[in-house]
Amino acid sequence: MTDPTYLRLGVPPTASRLAVVRAAVRALHPNTRAVCGLRTARKRFYRQMLCAHVARQAADDTSIG
Incomplete structure (x- = not known):
């Protein structure tokens, strides 16, 4: 389950760590x-x-491949 606060950030799974922190x-x-x-x-x-x-990136990787 993804954190609702993280979802509100609105960053795509491909975003860098710096973009997430910003x-x-x-x-x-x-x-x-x-x-x-x-x-x-x-x-x-x-x-x-x-x-x-x-975790979201890992979930996207497993769903793709």
Whole structure:
């Protein structure tokens, strides 16, 4: 099951990891990005989005071949 937050980023399965991180950064509210105390939570969020992206790419690879 794909993370609903990842689906809202709107990145295609062929997107690079950098494009996924950029979309994830844009998805966060500016106030959330500005709070230093939430740095660990932001990093965890970015990692989750990258993991969801890798899982989606793997699912697309298995469905094609």
